[in-house]
Amino acid sequence: MHTAEQKLKERIKELTCLYEVTSLIVHCDYDDVETALKGIVQCLEIAWQFDQETFVSLQVGSYDIQTEEKGKEYVFMESPITIFNKKEGRIKVGYPSPKYKLEDFLEEEQQLLDNVCLEVGNLLERKEIKDNEANIRRQVEQTDRLRILGEITAGIAHELNTPLANILGFTELLKERVEDDLQASKDLDKIITNTIFSREVVKKLMFFACEIPQEKELLDIVPVLENAIALMRTTLAKEDITCSFTTSAEEIFLRIDKVQLTQVVFNLVVNAIYFSPPKSTISVDVKDEESKVVITISDQGSGISEEQDEHIFEPFFTTKPIGEGSGLGLSVVHGIIQSHQGKITHRSNTPTGTIFTMEFPKST
Structure with missing residues (x-):
């Protein structure tokens, strides 16, 4: 007591x-x-x-x-x-x-x-x-930066298109005149190669800035994804990497731009190939859910560091050596998915690597 x-x-x-x-x-x-x-x-x-x-x-x-x-x-x-x-x-x-x-x-x-x-x-x-x-504040800030960069890059792309076309055209004409000069022909081939590379960068800029009009249609995305992966079979074999493709249904329909969907998958798989070691596997999985279609692409590469995490979707940000990447691939992917009212996220794979998850709503 x-x-x-x-x-x-x-x-x-x-x-x-x-x-x-x-x-x-x-x-x-x-x-x-x-x-x-x-x-x-x-x-x-x-x-x-x-x-x-x-x-x-x-x-x-x-x-x-x-x-x-x-x-x-x-x-x-x-x-x-x-x-x-x-x-x-x-x-x-x-x-x-x-x-x-x-x-x-x-x-x-x-x-x-x-x-x-x-x-x-x-x-x-x-x-x-x-x-x-x-x-949320970081996401809004990133979206605002991407919007401003989109406006700037749209203008840059338009300004570069004409001179690049002129360089390519006149270089090809000049090459015909110096057919007998082997060294000159080699030098002109380098100009042509670099001009084509620059033109591809401009094309990515236009994708990022949404300057290329979308042509959405209701289509079965399974063969589209299979064809996108097939485009990289040679590269996969060369790097000794396997790419598996699984789907929850034989047919999955989505209203989407076929070319842009191919661009998204192509860019992500190319990135995965670049960072993956030999004998590893890249997995592409598609799930048909009630209100959305979910596409995941996972690799067993080196992964994304905390320092890189916040910048991977920013234009011109790249971890590749100079000359091996423009830093626009993931920006293009981000822009295309946003234009379809979808979203893309990424997380670490186990034990190593990265998993990108894309969600496309069926209502668009």
Whole structure:
């Protein structure tokens, strides 16, 4: 039986704990939530009746925090941590057993633990909201940058088209005049090759800027994807890489621009080939879902680093050596998919590599 003085002492400990927990949460840095959670666990440890033998464990999401163990077996009082009405973790407060039993906990201690779990859940909800806001802000900023770059590149593409056509035409005429000069012919061939490469870059710029009109039609995309992969069979064989193709149905219909879909798959598979080691496999999978079609392309290559992650869809960003990439392939893919009201995401493959996932709505 507790005396009035003992009961008062316990209430003071509990109120002090709740005040300190609230203070930690109010002043919490959302980029360092773990420090606040560690402080909360320490507050709970000294708030219980037998504080010298109290063990506290907090588990929620990626956080797993506990105080120093005071024994091997425990009798626990616990309460759930709820985030957006979903149980995501818990806090447990224990005494060593069999020295202590459940009856040794106070009702007020359970109330305190419930209140602390409620506060922790609210903290983690606010952190998740803040993280989502930051992600949305980054996406809006990237979309805005891409829009501005699209306007600029459209003008550049138009300005470059005419001089490139003139260079190519006059070089071919000049080549006919110097047929007997072997060295001159070789030099002119280099000019022609580089001009054609530049023209392809301009074409990608126009794709990125959506200057090439779309011709959407309802078609079976399975043979379109098979043909796109077939275009790369020689390259795949040369690099000793296998490409598998699977589909959830023999026919999958989608309203889409056939040429642009081919461009999307071609660019992603070419990228996968470039970064994949010999003997590896590139997988192309198509799923027909109720309201959308999902295409995934996965490889077993070197993957995308955290530094590259935010920039891969930006025009002219490339990790390839100079002369081996224009940095427009993924920008073109991003632009085409957005113009079809779709979306593209990427994640790491296991154990190595990257998985690109494209979703095209059936309603467009």
